[in-house]
Amino acid sequence: MLIHSASQVLTLAGGPQRGDRLGDLGLIQDGAVLFRDGRILETGPSQELLRKYPDEEKQDAAGKVVMPGFVDPHTHVIWAGDRSAEFEKRLGGKTYLEILEEGGGIISTVRATRKASLKDLKDQTRDRIRNMFKYGTTTLEAKSGYGLDQETEQKMLQALLELDQEEVPDIVITYLGAHAVPPEYAGNPTGYADLLSQELIPSLASWWPTRTDKPLPYVDVFCERGAFDLPQSRQILEAAREHGFPTKIHADEFENLGGANLAAELGSASADHLVVTSKEDIQALGKSDTVAVALPCTPFGLAEPEYTPAKEILDAGGLLAIATDINPGTAWCESMQFAAALACRYMKLTPNQAIAAATINAAAAIGMDGIVGSLEPGKRADLLIMDIPDYRHIGYRFGTNLVRSVVKKGQFYLGEEA
Ligand code: NIG
Ligand code: FE
Numbered sequence: 001m002l003i004h005s006a007s008q009v010l011t012l013a014g015g016p017q018r019g020d021r022l023g024d025l026g027l028i029q030d031g032a033v034l035f036r037d038g039r040i041l042e043t044g045p046s047q048e049l050l051r052k053y054p055d056e057e058k059q060d061a062a063g064k065v066v067m068p069g070f071v072d073p074h075t076h077v078i079w080a081g082d083r084s085a086e087f088e089k090r091l092g093g094k095t096y097l098e099i100l101e102e103g104g105g106i107i108s109t110v111r112a113t114r115k116a117s118l119k120d121l122k123d124q125t126r127d128r129i130r131n132m133f134k135y136g137t138t139t140l141e142a143k144s145g146y147g148l149d150q151e152t153e154q155k156m157l158q159a160l161l162e163l164d165q166e167e168v169p170d171i172v173i174t175y176l177g178a179h180a181v182p183p184e185y186a187g188n189p190t191g192y193a194d195l196l197s198q199e200l201i202p203s204l205a206s207w208w209p210t211r212t213d214k215p216l217p218y219v220d221v222f223c224e225r226g227a228f229d230l231p232q233s234r235q236i237l238e239a240a241r242e243h244g245f246p247t248k249i250h251a252d253e254f255e256n257l258g259g260a261n262l263a264a265e266l267g268s269a270s271a272d273h274l275v276v277t278s279k280e281d282i283q284a285l286g287k288s289d290t291v292a293v294a295l296p297c298t299p300f301g302l303a304e305p306e307y308t309p310a311k312e313i314l315d316a317g318g319l320l321a322i323a324t325d326i327n328p329g330t331a332w333c334e335s336m337q338f339a340a341a342l343a344c345r346y347m348k349l350t351p352n353q354a355i356a357a358a359t360i361n362a363a364a365a366i367g368m369d370g371i372v373g374s375l376e377p378g379k380r381a382d383l384l385i386m387d388i389p390d391y392r393h394i395g396y397r398f399g400t401n402l403v404r405s406v407v408k409k410g411q412f413y414l415g416e417e418a
Contacts, residue, residue: 001034001035001036001056001057001058001059001410002032002033002034002049002050002053002056002057002058002059003032003033003058003059003061003066003383003385004031004032004046004049004050004058004059004060004061005030005032005046005060005061005062006030006031006032006033006046006061006062006064006065006066006385007029007030007061007062007063007064007065007389007390008027008028008029008031008065008066008389008390008391009027009028009031009032009033009043009065009066009067009375010025010026010027010065010066010067010068010355010375010391011025011026011027011028011043011068011374011375011376012024012025012026012067012068012355012356012359012360012373012374012375013026013043013374013375013376014026014374015360015369015374016291016319016360016361016363016364016369017319017356017360017361018317018318018319019286019314019315019316019317019318020314020315022314022320022349022353022356022357022361023350023352023353023355023356024352024356025352025355025356025391026374026375027391028043028044028045029045030045030046030047031043031044031045031046031066032044032045032046032048032049032050033066033375033381033383034049034053034056035381035383035407035410036410037410038380038381038409038410038411039377039378039379039380039381039410040375040376040377040378040379040380040381041377042377043375043376059385059417061385063389064385064386064387064388064389064404065385065386065388065389065390065391065393065394066375066383066384066385066386067355067359067375067383067384067386067391068138068359068360068372068373068374068375068382068383068384069136069137069138069139069359069372069382069383069384069406069407069408070135070136070137070138070336070337070358070359070362070384071137071138071139071140071358071359071362071363071366071368071372071373072132072137072139072140072141072323072324072326072336072362073140073141073172073270073291073293073321073323073362073363073365073366074141074143074270074272074293074295074323074324074325074365075132075140075141075142075143075323075324075325075326075327076142076143076145076146076176076325076326076327076328077125077128077129077132077140077142077326077327078121078125078142078143078144078146078156078159078160078163079109079112079113079121079124079125079146079327079328080109080112080113080115080116080120080121080124080146081108081109081111081112081113081116081328082112082328083105083108083109083328083329086099086104086105086108086329090302090303096254096302096329096330097225097226097254100180100226101226103183103186105180105329106145106146106179106180106329107180107182107183109146109328109329110146110147110148110152110180110182110183112146113146113147113152113156114147114149114152118155118158118159121155121156121159122159122162122163125159125160125163126163126166126167128326128334129163129167129169129171130167131334132169132324132326132334132335132336133167133168133169133406133408133413134401134403134406134414135334135335135336135337135401135403136336136337136384136386136401136403136406137169137334137336138168138169138170138372138382138383138384138406138408139169139170139171139172139363139366139368139372139373139382140169140170140171140172141171141172141173141174141218141323141365141366142160142171142172142173142174143173143174143175143176143179143220144156144157144160144173144174144175144176144177144179145175145176145177145178145179145180145220145222146179147177148177148179148180148181148182149182149184150200150203153175153177153200153204154207157173157175157208157211157217158211160173161173161211161212161214168408168413169408170368170372172217172218172366172367172368173214173217173218174217174218174219174220174248175201175204175217175218175219175220175245176219176220176221176222177196177200177201177204177219178192178193178196178219178220178221178222178227178228178232178233178236179220179222179227180222180226180227181227181228189227189228189229189232190232193228193232193235193236194235196236196239197235197236197238197239198239201219201236201239201240201243201245202239202243204243204245205243205244205245216243216244216245216246217245218245218246218247218248218269218366219236219237219240219245219246219247219248220247220248220249220250221233221236221237221249221250221259222250223249223250223251223257223258223259223262224250224251224253224254224255224257224259225254225255225257227250229257230257230258230259230262233249233257233259233262234262234266237249237262237266237268238266241266246268246269246367247263247266247267247268247269248263248268248269248270248271248272249262249263249268249270249271249272250272250273251263251271251272251273251274251277251281252273252274252275252276252277252281253273253275253276253298254275254276255276256276256277256278256281258278258281259271259281260274260277260281260282260284260285260290260292261280261281261284261285263285263288263290264281264284264285264287264288264290265284267288267289267290268290269290269291269365269366269367270290270291270292270293270321270365270366271285271290271291271292271293272292272293272295272323272325272365273293273294273295273298273308274292274293274294274308274309274313275299275306275307275308276306277308277309279312282309282312282313282316282318283316285313285316285318286313286315286316286317286318287316287317289319290319291319291320291321291361291364291365292308292313292318292319292320292321293321293322293323293362293365294307294308294310294320294321294322294323294343294347294357295308295322295323295324295325295331295339296308296322296339296342296343296346296347297324297325297326297330297331297333297338297339297342298325298330298331299346300331300342300346301330301331301332301333302330302331307342307346307347308347309347310343310347310348310349310353311348319361319364319365320353320357320361321357321358321361321362321364321365322336322339322340322343322347322349322354322357322358322362323336323339323362323365324336324338324339335401336358337394337397337398337401337402337403338398338399339358340354340355340357340358340394340395341394341395341396341397341398343357343395344395344396349395350395351391351392351393351394351395351396352391352392354394354395355391355394355395359373359374360373360374361373380409381407381408381409381410382407382408382409383407384403384404384405384406384407385403385404385405385407385415385417386402386403386404387402387403387404388402403415404416405417405418
């Protein structure tokens with residue numbers, strides 16, 4: 001298949017984009033993309049590829065932008081229950097952490113997720129994953145973390161493994177058993193951190209290969225006041241590392257506890273949120289290969305004024321990505337386009353920077369940059385035909401879906417071409 005005559009093809013070629021290199025779109029005016037058997041073969045000027053491959057099946061993308069599918073590298077897309085009442089409480093003045101401390105927030109989703117059957121959990125989650133796909137997300141990360149007991153966490157992981165098989169987008173799975181202190185350990189986070197590092201993580205390392213051939217999932221920790229402090233986070237992530245898991249961390253969403261520095265030290269794939277990160281921690285991240293994942297839908301969802309300091313991270317030479325953080329508490333947002341629009345306004349990214357942060361750098365945050373995130377020979381043919389003449393419409397426009405067609409592994413979905 002040859003998609004040709006696109007007003008712009010954004011290849012994002014050349015690997016993850018560090019510091020002030022962020023925003024190199026690899027733009028081809030009047031461009032074309034050739035793919036076969038689910039993989040990209042070539043990109044280049046339309047005239048050249050049309051001449052070279054005259055007999056190829058063709059798709060005219062005149063007046064449109066062709067780009068890699070979005071990669072959403074931080075989501076809590078799997079949950080059961082409803083937290084709309086909590087939204088109303090927050091509008092009335094209660095804070096997110098106050099609600100969590102009263103046993104609401106994450107813990108209320110835990111109660112509902114524990115009760116849900118595997119089928120119910122999958123059905124609710126499937127709807128959200130399909131919405132994400134319609135908005136152009138072709139690869140997403142998804143975290144467990146609303147079970148906080150072995151049985152429910154395994155149910156969540158099993159549901160994600162099945163949804164990855166059944167649904168079109170690829171799902172990269174993360175175990176977030178350390179999302180909150182479960183009710184059974186209320187007031188005893190140390191006890192739960194011990195349980196995680198001595199029992200739950202080792203037993204996950206033996207359970208996982210009985211369910212799938214995939215490599216071990218990421219292990220993530222919510223390092224925050226009211227969740228896990230820095231020593232507990234270190235203990236959990238070190239145990240994960242010892243058992244062969246790659247790691248991630250939620251750091252500095254509300255308080256600066258040093259989680260970003262810990263991620264850099266441990267060689268974690270990413271440190272995420274990073275709203276109140278200290279200058280020292282930003283320097284440490286900048287020198288590391290740990291991707292800084294900003295989640296602009298979260299302060300927006302909480303109506304809080306502070307966003308991830310993108311300029312400081314880029315000045316320090318860091319790798320910056322963006323994600324939706326879709327979850328029932330702080331940010332129910334399925335759209336990477338909307339995350340990009342927020343990143344432009346509140347993190348002061350330019351549209352080309354937001355696009356790189358949402359594709360190739362986002363892929364790096366979940367170890368997928370060799371496979372997706374750019375249109376380069378050999379990579380998966382995961383691409384979008386956007387109903388826009390210029391890439392700057394991404395970021396500039398919000399609230400409508402700019403995706404015309406989604407191509408996943410070389411197959412057309414949605415749009416007139418499907
Ligand atoms: O990334 N910070 C922790 N986890 C989510 C919120 C989860 C929830 O409230 O259910 C987040 O914002
Ligand atoms: Fe999160």
